[in-house]
Amino acid sequence: MSKQIVIIGGGATAVSAFAHLAGSSGVERVTFVAPGPIGLGTAFGTTDPALLCNTSVDVTALKADGRSDFLDYLASRGHPAHRADFAPRYLVGQYCRERFWQYSDTARRAGTRVTHIRDRAVAIDRHTDADTDTDATAYRVALAGGGSVTGTDILFCAGADNPVLPPELRPYAGHPRLMATPYPSHKLRRLPADARVLVLGTKLSAIDAAVTLCRTGNRRTVMTSPSGMLPAVRNRLVRPAAPRLRQDVWAALAASGTPEGPADDTALDRTVARELLSAIRAGAPGARVARPRLSGRPATLLREERHRAAAGRIPWEDVMAELIDTVNAQVSRWRADVRARVLPRYRALMTRYISAFPLRNATLLDGWLTEGRLRVAPRYPERMEPSGTGWSVRWPDGTTETFDHIVCASGYRVAPLTTTATGVRIGGGAADGAAVEADDAGPRPEILETLRIRLRPDGPAERIWALGAGAGARFPIVNYLRAAAQHAAVVADQLGQYSPGTTEPLAERTAL
Ligand SMILES: Cc1cc2nc3c(=O)[nH]c(=O)nc-3n(C[C@H](O)[C@H](O)[C@H](O)COP(=O)(O)OP(=O)(O)OC[C@H]3O[C@@H](n4cnc5c(N)ncnc54)[C@H](O)[C@@H]3O)c2cc1C
Numbered sequence: 399m400s401k402q403i404v405i406i407g408g409g410a411t412a413v414s415a416f417a418h419l420a421g422s423s424g425v426e427r428v429t430f431v432a433p434g435p436i437g438l439g440t441a442f443g444t445t446d447p448a449l450l451c452n453t454s455v456d457v458t459a460l461k462a463d464g465r466s467d468f469l470d471y472l473a474s475r476g477h478p479a480h481r482a483d484f485a486p487r488y489l490v491g492q493y494c495r496e497r498f499w500q501y502s503d504t505a506r507r508a509g510t511r512v513t514h515i516r517d518r519a520v521a522i523d524r525h526t527d528a529d530t531d532t533d534a535t536a537y538r539v540a541l542a543g544g545g546s547v548t549g550t551d552i553l554f555c556a557g558a559d560n561p562v563l564p565p566e567l568r569p570y571a572g573h574p575r576l577m578a579t580p581y582p583s584h585k586l587r588r589l590p591a592d593a594r595v596l597v598l599g600t601k602l603s604a605i606d607a608a609v610t611l612c613r614t615g616n617r618r619t620v621m622t623s624p625s626g627m628l629p630a631v632r633n634r635l636v637r638p639a640a641p642r643l644r645q646d647v648w649a650a651l652a653a654s655g656t657p658e659g660p661a662d663d664t665a666l667d668r669t670v671a672r673e674l675l676s677a678i679r680a681g682a683p684g685a686r687v688a689r690p691r692l693s694g695r696p697a698t699l700l701r702e703e704r705h706r707a708a709a710g711r712i713p714w715e716d717v718m719a720e721l722i723d724t725v726n727a728q729v730s731r732w733r734a735d736v737r738a739r740v741l742p743r744y745r746a747l748m749t750r751y752i753s754a755f756p757l758r759n760a761t762l763l764d765g766w767l768t769e770g771r772l773r774v775a776p777r778y779p780e781r782m783e784p785s786g787t788g789w790s791v792r793w794p795d796g797t798t799e800t801f802d803h804i805v806c807a808s809g810y811r812v813a814p815l816t817t818t819a820t821g822v823r824i825g826g827g828a829a830d831g832a833a834v835e836a837d838d839a840g841p842r843p844e845i846l847e848t849l850r851i852r853l854r855p856d857g858p859a860e861r862i863w864a865l866g867a868g869a870g871a872r873f874p875i876v877n878y879l880r881a882a883a884q885h886a887a888v889v890a891d892q893l894g895q896y897s898p899g900t901t902e903p904l905a906e907r908t909a910l
Contacts, residue, residue: 851864
């Protein structure tokens with residue numbers, strides 16, 4: 399029996415999975431299930447040339463190994479790109495879309511039928527096909543439109559495209575002056591040139607919102623978030639010429655982090671700090687390595703970091719790509735309770751430095767902050783409620799301010815998977831940011847190191863794989879195309895090792 403692969407999702411992760419499978423023998427068909435065009439997901443589906451990647455061309459490719467395929471794509475289209483550049487995100491979307499067509503040709507030449515069903519998947523259930531004479535497990539993917547499609551292997555690549563509406567704004571979901579997400583950015587560009595806009599968020603999508611709002615007109619934009627911190631500033635995120643992190647030391651961290659291990663969390667923190675410092679110093683001998691900054695006035699910090707970046711004095715930036723790979727590879731092997739205990743302590747650090755943003759955007763923000771067109775509020779509002787045609791916002795110091803619009807840039811959630819008697823239910827899908835929490839109620843499947851899911855602790859690994867953001871319960875850093883491309887390679891390797899209807903693969907590649 400040949401493989402019938404269903405890829406749920408149509409963003410960069412889905413295309414990366416396809417890139418690793420196209421041309422393989424024994425694949426009868428690949429069916430994409432995604433409501434929109436393949437290749438154009440949330441982050442890279444933009445058409446706005448002002449919205450930049452925060453990852454360099456070097457690590458923003460559909461295949462993680464070797465020379466950057468995105469760099470080759472840009473060069474072949476006449477774009478003067480360097481591997482350290484932060485490309486506009488719409489170019490990544492075009493790259494994914496064109497590669498999708500190319501890989502479709504490759505697959506068809508190998509005898510694989512490629513189809514795209516424009517719908518959302520709402521459930522995956524085990525299903526035995528009475529028409530086949532094998533007892534091989536197949537899966538039925540139920541669609542929101544009422545139809546279904548079956549497959550022997552299911553790749554869940556649905557990204558994180560459910561906008562998060564902060565709880566205090568949920569009663570106002572659908573309000574005409576409340577935007578659940580800053581995308582598509584033309585919605586923001588259409589706001590009146592003198593609008594007063596509150597942006598909820600201070601991370602990458604909030605920076606996109608500020609760039610879109612402040613670039614034209616004379617709008618007054620205020621950014622606010624519970625942390626009040628902007629990401630750090632960087633010049634590049636590229637793979638190092640030679641490794642600087644000692645994998646044996648990082649591999650031993652899990653043991654030192656377990657309650658019964660030889661050392662406590664303090665020892666783990668010390669090891670992490672020592673290893674990072676020595677890796678940073680190895681690349682920048684004699685450089686002063688400043689302590690990570692997780693508090694302070696955002697505008698002052700931004701100015702300092704912008705100047706340091708412009709002067710080429712960001713010694714930590716060339717360790718980041720290797721650090722992300724290392725953390726994903728090592729932490730995914732830790733026990734779930736160790737991950738749950740250790741990772742939250744590092745969350746703020748990872749958010750600020752691993753998701754640092756490009757100098758070009760930092761320079762724009764600094765300029766608008768200086769001109770007074772942009773402000774980063776030191777605190778998060780105590781209350782936000784509709785008032786007249788706009789919003790009344792009360793700050794913790796007791797003052798009240800009015801805004802014409804509120805734009806949520808408070809992050810995205812992955813479509814929640816909950817287990818059912820025969821498979822999983824896929825929640826989410828509300829474009830207005832209405833809470834996905836209700837969809838979330840119920841037991842979660844476990845994501846194994848192989849990226850396969852298991853419905854119950856004593857159950858078998860299903861032939862359902864979670865890639866990209868869907869694997870976030872196992873891998874700490876998934877909002878990154880390189881991580882998704884690494885997942886795609888791991889899954890393709892496992893799929894290549896066996897056929898449906900035969901016994902399970904002899905060995906499963908797990909290491910990233
Ligand atoms: C503002 C922003 C900027 C970013 N910048 C970068 C960057 O510079 N570099 C980088 O590496 N990463 C960046 N990321 C992370 C980036 O999103 C990931 O790297 C990666 O591209 C995600 O691709 P994806 O296909 O997994 O998800 P998405 O792009 O979100 O695509 C998800 C796809 O799944 C579909 N889908 C969702 N639910 C279902 C369902 N139930 N059934 C069927 N289809 C479904 C959607 O319609 C869509 O086609 C950024 C993210 C954001 C939000």
